[in-house]
Amino acid sequence: MESLEMGTGFSADIFDSQHYIEINEARWDAAERVVEALSAGGELSTCYDVGCGPGWFAEKLVGLGIDVTGIEARSELVDKARKRVPGATFVQCDLDVPLLSRHLSAADFVFCFGLLYHLENPFRAIRNLYQLTRHYCLVESIMIPGDSPQYCLVQESSNVNQGMTHCALIPSLAAMTKMLYAAGFSHVYRCRLPVEHPDFVETDVVYQRRSILLAAHGRVELEFLEQLAVPQAPKYSFLKNVC
Numbered sequence: 001m002e003s004l005e006m007g008t009g010f011s012a013d014i015f016d017s018q019h020y021i022e023i024n025e026a027r028w029d030a031a032e033r034v035v036e037a038l039s040a041g042g043e044l045s046t047c048y049d050v051g052c053g054p055g056w057f058a059e060k061l062v063g064l065g066i067d068v069t070g071i072e073a074r075s076e077l078v079d080k081a082r083k084r085v086p087g088a089t090f091v092q093c094d095l096d097v098p099l100l101s102r103h104l105s106a107a108d109f110v111f112c113f114g115l116l117y118h119l120e121n122p123f124r125a126i127r128n129l130y131q132l133t134r135h136y137c138l139v140e141s142i143m144i145p146g147d148s149p150q151y152c153l154v155q156e157s158s159n160v161n162q163g164m165t166h167c168a169l170i171p172s173l174a175a176m177t178k179m180l181y182a183a184g185f186s187h188v189y190r191c192r193l194p195v196e197h198p199d200f201v202e203t204d205v206v207y208q209r210r211s212i213l214l215a216a217h218g219r220v221e222l223e224f225l226e227q228l229a230v231p232q233a234p235k236y237s238f239l240k241n242v243c
């Protein structure tokens with residue numbers, strides 16, 4: 001297996017580990033169904049794969065006949081993706097900062113798996129995703145449990161599959177949904193297709209860690225999509241519980 005050291009003591013080979021391949025295949029089984037269903041509307045000829053790593057999902061999307069541009073902050077991973085997926089275009093770009101100066105026009109579809117829980121500024125990143133999206137934005141993320149729109153600040157490991165600063169704000173489902181609506185998407189859905197991986201399953205002892213959401217510029221009617229209401233985000237109450 002080729003190796004790519006990146007000055008952190010860790011290698012990009014992590015993207016080829018059995019753990020990665022298993023979760024990628026499980027996520028792709030569901031994602032492919034969503035993409036094919038959306039393609040039936042004839043509106044998916046161009047796509048950004050944001051936080052694409054070495055291009056595993058980009059290659060799958062190219063296989064569906066889509067014109068794919070991968071966006072990735074780490075130049076070493078951009079190089080690796082270019083070699084692995086010659087049918088796609090890859091650009092180095094940090095999604096955690098404003099994209100205003102970048103000349104990236106909107107694509108029909110934005111695919112963003114495994115990125116938003118690695119960022120210092122997930123709201124900024126979601127505004128960037130909105131800017132890049134002509135019709136649909138399919139997001140997969142870890143989200144912390146709880147009903148309120150909140151975040152958890154996490155110190156990440158120094159591995160190359162993490163964020164650029166290794167300090168991340170992980171949102172709850174309500175926070176993620178609120179940000180997608182606040183960024184401008186008119187409809188946000190939760191994908192109810194089963195994903196055959198423990199991270200997508202809630203049990204008696206663990207909460208579901210990951211979910212797939214679809215944000216869109218308009219109504220989407222697919223039987224496996226559950227529309228999410230705009231969450232309330234009231235001012236924080238500083239009242240103590242006094243009887």
Ligand SMILES: C[S@@+](CC[C@H](N)C(=O)[O-])C[C@H]1O[C@@H](n2cnc3c(N)ncnc32)[C@H](O)[C@@H]1O
Nearest residue numbers: 051053072073094095096113114161162163164
């Ligand atoms: C957990 S990996 C996910 C890779 C792939 N999308 C997947 O789901 O398997 C996160 C990827 O996002 C990239 N990344 C981290 N921070 C980023 C940022 N601010 N902008 C763009 N890409 C970033 C990382 O380098 C890494 O390739």
